[in-house]
Amino acid sequence: MFGFLGGAYDLSIRLGVIQHKSPLETAVPFLVIQGITPFIWPLLVRLLHRVGPGLMLVAGFTALAAAQLWLREVPIHETGLVPLLGPLILNGVGFGLVVAAITAAAVNVVPPSLTGMASATTSLVRDLGQTLGPALVGAVALGMATNKLTDSLAGAGLTSAEHGTATAVLDAGGPIALHTAELGPLSAKLAPLTERALADGYNNGLVLTAIACVVAAVIAAVFLGVRTGGDSASNKTEAPVTEPEGIRA
Incomplete structure (x- = not known):
């Protein structure tokens, strides 16, 4: 959840603040x-019983x-949905695999x-990750x-x-405040600098979530292994299968 929610927060800044x-x-x-x-939940349940939670989590x-x-590799000037579809779909599939397997594990x-x-x-550890990620x-x-804006200015x-x-704006409110502040003609001069600095900073944030x-x-x-065969999962057919959670507000 650190990686998933941290990445979701990163994406929200990219879309809402920078773009x-x-x-x-x-x-x-x-x-x-x-x-x-x-849409993939029936497949995830079958995988849980066939290959077990270890392989699904990995x-x-x-x-x-x-x-x-x-x-991270999608340029910041790409504002359409199509360039993002690949990472978005892969993110959704990965999230589904993890949510389906984590309780079973x-x-x-x-x-x-x-x-x-x-x-x-x-649930407790998952909530901790949700808090620490963003x-x-x-x-x-x-x-x-x-740091980059200080040098660029x-x-x-x-x-x-x-x-x-x-x-003064940077010191008082940080780079997001400087990027969104209405400073008249000065805002136009600063826009390329603040956009690049924020994009680079949050791209590095995505590296952190990927490492997590x-x-x-x-x-x-290491601890669950990637053995195929869902014997351990099938022993408790009822407990592992929970409804998928969405992103908490």
Whole structure:
């Protein structure tokens, strides 16, 4: 969830803040991501019983990591939905694989009397990832963007007054405030600088989320393995199958 929600936050900044899309336009890509899971859910349930949760988790986390890196390669000036469809679909498939397998992976390694504890622990850790993902990605991305903007402003050919205004806004509100502030003609001069700085910063945030997903894939491979055959999953046919969760507000 650190990787998934961190990437979702990164995507929302790309669409809503950097590209100035409306709330409805920003919501459409998330509809694509979340809309995939209900369509592939019957396949996910079959996979859970055939190959077990280990392989599904490794595949899901790997797909999420690849989706984050793919999104990073889409140029910031691409404002249409079509260039984003590839990473969005891959993100949705990876999310579906992980959600379908994560509870099964937890409850199938404890005695039946402890399945409730295992499921609750999974939810707790998942919520921790949901909290840390946007927080850490935002801290890394905005820190890098601020450093880049500080250097860019010095060589941007601004007057002393313009430089003072831009620096004051940057110091008070950060790079997002400088990108969205209404500063008249100065905003037009600053737009390429703030757009590039924010894009680079949040692209580095996507690297962080991809690393988190790769680490999760390695953990799943080491502790659960990638053995085919869903014996462990089929022993508890009822507990593992939960309804997919969407992105929490």
